[in-house]
Amino acid sequence: MIAENMKQMVANSSAIRAMFEEGNRLAGIYGKENVYDFSLGNPNVPAPEAVKAAAFSVLEEEEPTVLHGYTTNSGYPEVREKIACHLNAQFGTAFTKENIIMTVGAAGGLNVILKSLLNPGEEVLTFAPYFAEYRAYVNNYGGILTEVSPDTETFQPKLEEFEAKLSPRTKAVLINTPNNPTGVVYSESVIKRLAEILERKQKEFSTTIYLISDEPYRELVYGGTQVPYLTKYYPNTIVGYSYSKSLSLPGERIGYLVIPDEVKDSRELIMAAAVATRILGFVNAPTLQQKIVARCVEERTDISYYERNRNTLYDGLTKLGFSCVKPEGAFYLFVKSPVPDEKVFCETAKQYRILMVPGSAFGCGGYVRLAYCVSYETICNALPQFEKLAKEYLMAF
Numbered sequence: 001m002i003a004e005n006m007k008q009m010v011a012n013s014s015a016i017r018a019m020f021e022e023g024n025r026l027a028g029i030y031g032k033e034n035v036y037d038f039s040l041g042n043p044n045v046p047a048p049e050a051v052k053a054a055a056f057s058v059l060e061e062e063e064p065t066v067l068h069g070y071t072t073n074s075g076y077p078e079v080r081e082k083i084a085c086h087l088n089a090q091f092g093t094a095f096t097k098e099n100i101i102m103t104v105g106a107a108g109g110l111n112v113i114l115k116s117l118l119n120p121g122e123e124v125l126t127f128a129p130y131f132a133e134y135r136a137y138v139n140n141y142g143g144i145l146t147e148v149s150p151d152t153e154t155f156q157p158k159l160e161e162f163e164a165k166l167s168p169r170t171k172a173v174l175i176n177t178p179n180n181p182t183g184v185v186y187s188e189s190v191i192k193r194l195a196e197i198l199e200r201k202q203k204e205f206s207t208t209i210y211l212i213s214d215e216p217y218r219e220l221v222y223g224g225t226q227v228p229y230l231t232k233y234y235p236n237t238i239v240g241y242s243y244s245k246s247l248s249l250p251g252e253r254i255g256y257l258v259i260p261d262e263v264k265d266s267r268e269l270i271m272a273a274a275v276a277t278r279i280l281g282f283v284n285a286p287t288l289q290q291k292i293v294a295r296c297v298e299e300r301t302d303i304s305y306y307e308r309n310r311n312t313l314y315d316g317l318t319k320l321g322f323s324c325v326k327p328e329g330a331f332y333l334f335v336k337s338p339v340p341d342e343k344v345f346c347e348t349a350k351q352y353r354i355l356m357v358p359g360s361a362f363g364c365g366g367y368v369r370l371a372y373c374v375s376y377e378t379i380c381n382a383l384p385q386f387e388k389l390a391k392e393y394l395m396a397f
Helices: 004-011 015-030 049-061 077-091 105-117 134-139 159-165 188-205 266-279 287-294 304-319 342-350 376-396
Strands: 100-103 123-127 144-148 170-176 210-214 237-242 255-258 332-336 367-371
Touching: 015 342, 049 287, 077 100, 077 255, 077 287, 100 105, 100 266, 105 134, 105 170, 105 210, 105 237, 105 255, 105 266, 123 134, 123 159, 134 144, 144 159, 159 188, 170 188, 188 210, 304 332, 304 376, 342 367, 342 376
Parallel strands: 123 144, 123 170, 170 210, 210 237
Antiparallel strands: 100 255, 237 255, 332 367
16 A cells, blocks of 8 residues: 555646646547647757757766766765856856755755755745645645735735745745746845845744745746846845756756855755755766756757747737736746636647646646747647637637
8 A cells, every 4th residue: 555645646646747648648649749738848949059069078078987976965066166156157146066056956956955944844835826846845844835825917926915924833935936837027126025024024933934946947038037036135045946947958857956155054954955865865966967067057048939939829819818927937828717617628628639737736726827838830730729719618608
């Protein structure tokens, strides 16, 4: 018999993955080109050519038993130093290699830091809508995920409710900007107010509240939108980053944590995170990928592909009468369902071979998420099907 807590997790398996598997099933029946799968945030833009070149050069130049051997749990020192210098040049910070821990993607990094911080029963606050796996990550360590309800007008954080829900049991606040699933970028004014609230509540409770910034979409922004770098606004900030989106390497599972010296008990926390990397079974981040990304810190995926997809899909859906906040970053549209139960809407959409993820998976029912990191042809071919879907709802409801 499997563990009792896993029974529930299996029963409530990720809605994103469930839709992805449904897409594979439908593709086997109708052909992949006739299925319009917007379920999974799997980049369709190839990694930059520099990544391929770096992979070949690393394999040619590095001594194999070193390259494919163990590293320290935190990762290669020279890789961490390269990343620290890159961040310092970009954001005016003063990190060293000691502040960087290489991780198995952003998900691995979040689990490492939550393992390092949480005692059973302590709370982590996050703003809905949020990435579906946050609850499982917090539950892994006996923590309690507390949601702040969504502002469905702007999808910016509701700071009054946030302040009211902070308590002496709050150990961390977990935010994601640019946001999955909305594509919204939290404004600098919101970040400043959030930091002020946290500073005030730390004093009121005589506790330390850590701000964890989950940043896999940091470079995927449009129209000159600026993403505030949170360590500059609140000292107790920890940053989790992934190269999954910025370099189109989701399957390679490579990222890092930043734990600045300004963080309370930073030395102890850095040591705890290194140990957590080992005891969670990661041991160390993939060594080949560490070496590759160190040579590609200045490289970026060409987001003009995503921007064209965004504009085409957003314009097409809004012309059909669907409602959506235009995303400033990432590669998702969060569309209001024409009926209160968005799962019904998703089931109807399957009849037109359109696959979307219900918003309830992100803590925000009544909406659906569309990942537009697909081919441009998929979007163009899907719009006539969306038109049929829109007409059905106009007629039936």
